[in-house]
Amino acid sequence: MKRPSIVIAGAGPIGLTAALLLGSKDIRVTVLEADDKISDALRASTWHPPTLDMLAPYGITDRMLAAGLPCPNWQIRMHPSGDRAVFDLSVLEGETDHPYRLQYEQSKYGHLVLDALGTLSSVTIHFSTAVTGLRQSADTVTVQASSQDEEREFAADYVIGADGARSAVRKAIGVELSGDIYPETTILATTLFPFHERLEGLSNVSYCWKPTGTFSLLRLPGVWRASLYAREGQSIEQALTDEGLQDLLHDIIPEAGLIEVLESRPYRIHKRLASTYRQGRVFLAWGVPGWRCRASQQSVRRYGDEWRPA
Numbered sequence: 001m002k003r004p005s006i007v008i009a010g011a012g013p014i015g016l017t018a019a020l021l022l023g024s025k026d027i028r029v030t031v032l033e034a035d036d037k038i039s040d041a042l043r044a045s046t047w048h049p050p051t052l053d054m055l056a057p058y059g060i061t062d063r064m065l066a067a068g069l070p071c072p073n074w075q076i077r078m079h080p081s082g083d084r085a086v087f088d089l090s091v092l093e094g095e096t097d098h099p100y101r102l103q104y105e106q107s108k109y110g111h112l113v114l115d116a117l118g119t120l121s122s123v124t125i126h127f128s129t130a131v132t133g134l135r136q137s138a139d140t141v142t143v144q145a146s147s148q149d150e151e152r153e154f155a156a157d158y159v160i161g162a163d164g165a166r167s168a169v170r171k172a173i174g175v176e177l178s179g180d181i182y183p184e185t186t187i188l189a190t191t192l193f194p195f196h197e198r199l200e201g202l203s204n205v206s207y208c209w210k211p212t213g214t215f216s217l218l219r220l221p222g223v224w225r226a227s228l229y230a231r232e233g234q235s236i237e238q239a240l241t242d243e244g245l246q247d248l249l250h251d252i253i254p255e256a257g258l259i260e261v262l263e264s265r266p267y268r269i270h271k272r273l274a275s276t277y278r279q280g281r282v283f284l285a286w287g288v289p290g291w292r293c294r295a296s297q298q299s300v301r302r303y304g305d306e307w308r309p310a
């Protein structure tokens, strides 16, 4: 039987993972990535049990565990009282081989998978090659791409558009997104500050409510990541200044003194769906942020003097 061939647009976590799973089945895979390398940007950091189970047969999970930080429980916490609901993931024992969340940076995951793909002769990656369009017939798809000013075409049996939120593949098949963007801008700030030594019983993943809003604390090996929100009346630009970041961090630990911020980044959370995820031989796939908890955090409402999730 002829081995099918697949073109994957995008070498983000979804495109790389799809390449790993398909390439490991000896399916011929060509990955086209617009950028000249995989992204090292500050982005996601939490891995859930089913993903760890899925990646285990490929040797990826063991490597992530060796460098990541297991998180046997996570919590929703009132601040500053410390009242909390703790979700103990050990209850999943028997259901999963990995009954915990793992804290491990998305960018490091990309490099791990890229290494693994290097051992698969069935997978080829072209960097600096941006998909610009495609056409499909009953039995093939031809992907057009622009590579260092050269126009190229790649033929495949199937195409996976894993090229992110502004997907060229999605646009090429005329699929629209519907939905919204949450109004809040999240400010992600990474710091060496030891929140776990200052907030009693803090989990490595903690979603917190305080009288004036919310924040989250996610721990990675050696660092904490705080997700913060500008104060009322404060612009994002002001909140992102050194002084603004200190203010937001001092809203959590007022007596902390100078809290060194290693890296910060603002972003907004989209909740959008495509009208279809398959059209003929073309599939769409993209990472859905694990934000359900965070998203509900956005919708806290004030009830008298109390803040509660809406």
Ligand SMILES: Cc1cc2nc3c(=O)[nH]c(=O)nc-3n(C[C@H](O)[C@H](O)[C@H](O)COP(=O)(O)OP(=O)(O)OC[C@H]3O[C@@H](n4cnc5c(N)ncnc54)[C@H](O)[C@@H]3O)c2cc1C
Residues within 6 Å of the ligand: 009, 010, 011, 012, 013, 014, 015, 032, 033, 034, 035, 038, 039, 042, 043, 044, 045, 046, 106, 129, 130, 131, 132, 162, 163, 164, 165, 166, 167, 168, 169, 188, 265, 266, 267, 285, 286, 287, 288, 289, 290, 291
């Ligand atoms: C600051 C920040 C924090 C986040 N934190 C979390 C978190 O804690 N938990 C969580 O679950 N999620 C989080 N997310 C979301 C998470 O990063 C995304 O869900 C994830 O990156 C999506 O993966 P993807 O592979 O679908 O797309 P992407 O990571 O966007 O990758 C798409 C790839 O396609 C490439 N590309 C784009 N256009 C083309 C083209 N025309 N041709 C070829 N290649 C193309 C891009 O260069 C990119 O490499 C966060 C995001 C940000 C920005």
